[in-house]
Amino acid sequence: MAIKNICCLGAGYVGGPTCSVIAWKCPDVKVTVVDLSVERIAQWNSEKLPIYEPLLDDVVKECRGKNLFFTNDVKSAILDADLIFISVNTPTKTFGNGKGRAADLKYVEGAARMIADIAQSDKIVVEKSTVPVRAAESIQNILYANNKPGVTYHILSNPEFLAEGTAINDLLHADRVLIGGEDSGAIEKLCKIYEHWIPRKNILTTNTWSSELSKLAANAMLAQRVSSINSLSAVCEATGADVSEVARAVGLDSRIGSKFLQASIGFGGSCFQKDILDLVYICECLNLPEVAAYWQQVIDMNEYQKSRFTAKVVRALFNTVSGKNIALLGFAFKKNTGDTRESPAIYVAKTLLDEGATLNIYDPKVEESQIFKDLTHPSICESPEQVRKTVKVCGDAYSATKGTHAIVVCTEWDEFMVLDYKKIYDGMMKPAFIFDGRKILDHEKLLEYGFHVQTIGKQLRKPTPPPRMTNNHHV
Ligand SMILES: NC(=O)c1ccc[n+]([C@@H]2O[C@H](COP(=O)([O-])OP(=O)(O)OC[C@H]3O[C@@H](n4cnc5c(N)ncnc54)[C@H](O)[C@@H]3O)[C@@H](O)[C@H]2O)c1
Numbered sequence: 296m297a298i299k300n301i302c303c304l305g306a307g308y309v310g311g312p313t314c315s316v317i318a319w320k321c322p323d324v325k326v327t328v329v330d331l332s333v334e335r336i337a338q339w340n341s342e343k344l345p346i347y348e349p350l351l352d353d354v355v356k357e358c359r360g361k362n363l364f365f366t367n368d369v370k371s372a373i374l375d376a377d378l379i380f381i382s383v384n385t386p387t388k389t390f391g392n393g394k395g396r397a398a399d400l401k402y403v404e405g406a407a408r409m410i411a412d413i414a415q416s417d418k419i420v421v422e423k424s425t426v427p428v429r430a431a432e433s434i435q436n437i438l439y440a441n442n443k444p445g446v447t448y449h450i451l452s453n454p455e456f457l458a459e460g461t462a463i464n465d466l467l468h469a470d471r472v473l474i475g476g477e478d479s480g481a482i483e484k485l486c487k488i489y490e491h492w493i494p495r496k497n498i499l500t501t502n503t504w505s506s507e508l509s510k511l512a513a514n515a516m517l518a519q520r521v522s523s524i525n526s527l528s529a530v531c532e533a534t535g536a537d538v539s540e541v542a543r544a545v546g547l548d549s550r551i552g553s554k555f556l557q558a559s560i561g562f563g564g565s566c567f568q569k570d571i572l573d574l575v576y577i578c579e580c581l582n583l584p585e586v587a588a589y590w591q592q593v594i595d596m597n598e599y600q601k602s603r604f605t606a607k608v609v610r611a612l613f614n615t616v617s618g619k620n621i622a623l624l625g626f627a628f629k630k631n632t633g634d635t636r637e638s639p640a641i642y643v644a645k646t647l648l649d650e651g652a653t654l655n656i657y658d659p660k661v662e663e664s665q666i667f668k669d670l671t672h673p674s675i676c677e678s679p680e681q682v683r684k685t686v687k688v689c690g691d692a693y694s695a696t697k698g699t700h701a702i703v704v705c706t707e708w709d710e711f712m713v714l715d716y717k718k719i720y721d722g723m724m725k726p727a728f729i730f731d732g733r734k735i736l737d738h739e740k741l742l743e744y745g746f747h748v749q750t751i752g753k754q755l756r757k758p759t760p761p762p763r764m765t766n767n768h769h770v
């Protein structure tokens with residue numbers, strides 16, 4: 296029997312968009328997305344969705360209330376479902392064995408326990424969350440622990456490869472869909488769901504462990520490219536080479552390819568660091584210390600890049616930012632999302648605040664409450680009151696930059712490329728500095744306006760000196 300009823304545990308950045316697209320593309324399938332958070336479900340049912348993602352509003356509006364439902368009624372959703380996605384968070388452990396590295400599987404375990412408690416009929420249980428290799432085994436053990444006669448579970452791994460900011464497009468035009476499992480019948484049923492819009496040749500089936508590991512491997516290799524180009528950006532700054540030119544020249548080799556070679560202030564987001572740390576931990580547990588050290592270096596290089604960039608800002612501002620007012624443009628970890636998890640902007644803000652600066656922050660999609668939540672987190676600051684006194688969240692780039700000593704571009708939002716930088720320069724303290732952490736601005740123009748400009752992976756000349764004042768009108 297074909298799948299008619301899908302339940303998704305976890306209404307987050309993955310569960311929400313993925314299930315919305317499934318509902319949109321499979322009108323005869325009922326899709327119910329559940330979460331433990333009452334607030335999150337209320338937001339999914341409101342006009343303002345809990346996450347910002349281009350095109351998501353349209354898809355949700357099209358299907359919500361028809362074959363797409365958001366609810367806290369976990370019990371009915373599990374009872375009715377033929378197939379259940381586990382799409383809960385798998386953050387890095389913050390305590391105990393593996394602290395700071397291993398993935399914390401407590402939410403996955405919680406989800407599996409809920410299924411085991413509630414289910415009364417056969418279920419296909421699909422691991423959509425990113426998990427350590429062999430997590431499916433633990434899920435299976437939990438599901439069968441209280442042995443309900445007549446209930447059979449088929450466990451599949453179906454990792455998600457969408458990136459935030461392009462989630463809907465990534466889902467609609469996935470390079471591949473990966474399904475790992477041992478039961479060909481269950482695999483076939485999940486294939487049939489994706490076949491509503493993904494060509495069969497792009498649906499890859501593997502064994503469970505290959506599928507689980509492929510997700511960690513893909514993220515590790517993507518992040519590795521970013522760390523590789525960022526490491527070369529330091530060489531460029533020291534030699535006069537330009538990292539954009541190097542990336543272009545290298546990326547035109549079809550064996551290397553041009554994507555993910557954009558030098559930056561470092562990668563952020565909820566996945567890269569977490570998943571590589573998990574891979575490192577797995578390698579250590581498998582007694583593969585050389586392999587662990589190899590992947591750890593991708594994270595170490597990212598830390599180096601973030602600190603190298605921030606140190607450059609402080610150095611350029613005459614080695615002291617104490618009492619200086621600095622504008623941060625962008626707070627999200629990349630453009631077209633309001634997500635700030637592991638955003639390099641948090642690191643930049645923390646360092647500048649620790650050095651005594653006051654900050655004006657503007658991001659088109661990050662809420663003020665989120666910025667303060669991030670900057671007053673105990674791992675970031677000792678005194679939340681101090682942060683509230685020294686950080687101002689602004690409603691646009693012009694008010695954020697007015698009267699400041701320097702601008703730091705942390706996120707590559709398109710709107711930052713088309714600002715009137717002459718006007719901004721005129722409103723700033725002099726000398727006016729701009730640090731382009733994303734390489735998106737027209738540096739030559741900025742130099743002409745009089746800005747001191749620094750960026751990643753390229754030495755820039757000094758600004759054009761202002762016209763000399765003279766008393767000799769004939770000269
Ligand atoms: N964010 C991404 O772009 C992305 C992309 C690919 C894969 N992933 C992976 O997908 C998983 C989910 O990531 P996310 O960003 O959507 O996380 P998220 O934190 O946005 O959402 C997870 C949701 O699961 C809910 N939840 C936890 N336990 C639950 C339970 N037992 N029942 C119902 N709901 C429960 C939480 O309340 C939360 O709303 C992670 O493993 C992540 O690594 C994320």
Ligand SMILES: O=c1ccn([C@@H]2O[C@H](COP(=O)(O)OP(=O)(O)O[C@H]3O[C@H](CO)[C@@H](O)[C@H](O)[C@H]3O)[C@@H](O)[C@H]2O)c(=O)[nH]1
Pocket residue numbers: 425455456457458459460514517521554555556557558559560561562563564565566567628629
């Ligand atoms: O050339 C590049 C590409 C990316 N980044 C940065 O790297 C981070 C991650 O970007 P991206 O991968 O586009 O976004 P994510 O939403 O984190 O998506 C990654 O992590 C997801 C969660 O596992 C996977 O599903 C996706 O395939 C994978 O791209 C961001 O801070 C980017 O600014 C760069 O600095 N330079």
